[in-house]
Amino acid sequence: MDKKIIYSAVQPSGNLTIGNYLGAIRNWVRMQDEYECFYAIANMHAITVKQDPAELRRRTLELAALYLACGLDAEKCALYVQSHVPQHAELCWVLNSVAYVGEMSRMTQFKDKSQKHAENINMGLMDYPVLMAADILLYQAQCVPVGADQKQHVEIARDLAIRFNNRYGETFAVPEPLILKGGAKICSLQEPTKKMSKSDENPNASIFLTDDRDTVIRKFKRAVTDSGSEISASDEKPGIANLLNIYCAFKGCALADAEHEFEGRGYGEFKLAVGETVADALAPVQREKERIMSDKTYLNDVLKSGADRAFRAARRTLSKVYRKIGFYQGE
Numbered sequence: 001m002d003k004k005i006i007y008s009a010v011q012p013s014g015n016l017t018i019g020n021y022l023g024a025i026r027n028w029v030r031m032q033d034e035y036e037c038f039y040a041i042a043n044m045h046a047i048t049v050k051q052d053p054a055e056l057r058r059r060t061l062e063l064a065a066l067y068l069a070c071g072l073d074a075e076k077c078a079l080y081v082q083s084h085v086p087q088h089a090e091l092c093w094v095l096n097s098v099a100y101v102g103e104m105s106r107m108t109q110f111k112d113k114s115q116k117h118a119e120n121i122n123m124g125l126m127d128y129p130v131l132m133a134a135d136i137l138l139y140q141a142q143c144v145p146v147g148a149d150q151k152q153h154v155e156i157a158r159d160l161a162i163r164f165n166n167r168y169g170e171t172f173a174v175p176e177p178l179i180l181k182g183g184a185k186i187c188s189l190q191e192p193t194k195k196m197s198k199s200d201e202n203p204n205a206s207i208f209l210t211d212d213r214d215t216v217i218r219k220f221k222r223a224v225t226d227s228g229s230e231i232s233a234s235d236e237k238p239g240i241a242n243l244l245n246i247y248c249a250f251k252g253c254a255l256a257d258a259e260h261e262f263e264g265r266g267y268g269e270f271k272l273a274v275g276e277t278v279a280d281a282l283a284p285v286q287r288e289k290e291r292i293m294s295d296k297t298y299l300n301d302v303l304k305s306g307a308d309r310a311f312r313a314a315r316r317t318l319s320k321v322y323r324k325i326g327f328y329q330g331e
């Protein structure tokens with residue numbers, strides 16, 4: 001039987017956080033044996049907010065190294081840079097004629113980012129979900145493993161696939177978001193009702209995969225907690241609940257077990273335990289990333305063969321799309 005196809009990506013818009021890791025990449029690793037996987041570095045999405053060109057280039061390669069260091073296997077899945085496969089932009093253009101301005105202007109991320117980057121509300125920011133739909137539909141992906149924040153965008157990809165299929169005949173697989181419990185929404189250490197983001201201006205709000213042990217422990221020590229002294233994952237204690245969630249995601253234990261483990265212990269001791277657990281988990285990833293970064297030839301080979309594989313699949317879908325919509329492709 002053919003394997004199910006999955007697509008997912010991360011933007012090289014900052015250093016990877018443990019939110020990106022727990023919400024996305026760790027799940028990708030678990031799925032690579034069972035599914036046919038396309039995992040991109042979404043640099044085309046990243047430029048919808050201002051990026052420093054040299055930094056963007058550096059982060060693209062660093063993200064590729066982190067993908068591998070987190071356990072993705074370039075033999076099993078296609079790891080590539082989005083802009084290396086031109087069909088992403090080409091399909092986006094076609095889908096732009098199927099997507100409505102009204103529905104794009106209602107997207108939560110568009111509204112949030114428009115507020116955050118009020119001086120640069122560009123067309124790309126609004127078109128972000130259409131490009132993401134193109135990413136997914138290009139590979140006929142049935143499944144998109146993402147964190148909870150991206151669910152709305154996968155739903156738009158579904159709507160566009162269904163609308164296109166109704167208008168032009170069966171063309172795209174209709175994708176489903178796959179949001180696994182545990183790491184689906186990791187929150188900021190400074191504002192625990194907000195999600196942790198790699199582009200957060202406050203570096204103490206996020207734990208980056210490249211943070212050294214002392215930094216990780218210091219950031220957890222400074223994490224905003226709630227009044228009271230009980231260590232429980234209740235809605236009234238978003239700070240403690242977030243730390244418990246992070247602890248359990250790395251330890252692989254249930255919330256109730258962690259609550260039991262820390263019963264009667266103080267916040268200080270608890271935060272130190274969370275910091276040490278996370279630092280222990282990140283250390284081997286960091287060592288592996290450094291090793292991979294020192295072999296640029298290998299990294300470039302991985303990205304080249306990933307892009308070749310993605311290109312072949314993407315070309316098939318785009319040619320079908322062009323046929324359906326009536327683009328003359330020669331005799």
Ligand code: AQP
Pocket residue numbers: 009010011012013014017019020021022023024042145146147148149150183184185186187195196197198199200
């Ligand atoms: N805090 C989070 N908890 C769980 N999952 C998360 N993801 C992001 N933050 C969290 C998941 O990571 C994947 C990649 O995200 P992205 O880079 O495409 O964009 P994003 O969702 O906008 O991530 P960031 O870190 O917040 O980036 P910036 O700051 O540039 O906007 C997605 O699967 C996402 O769900």
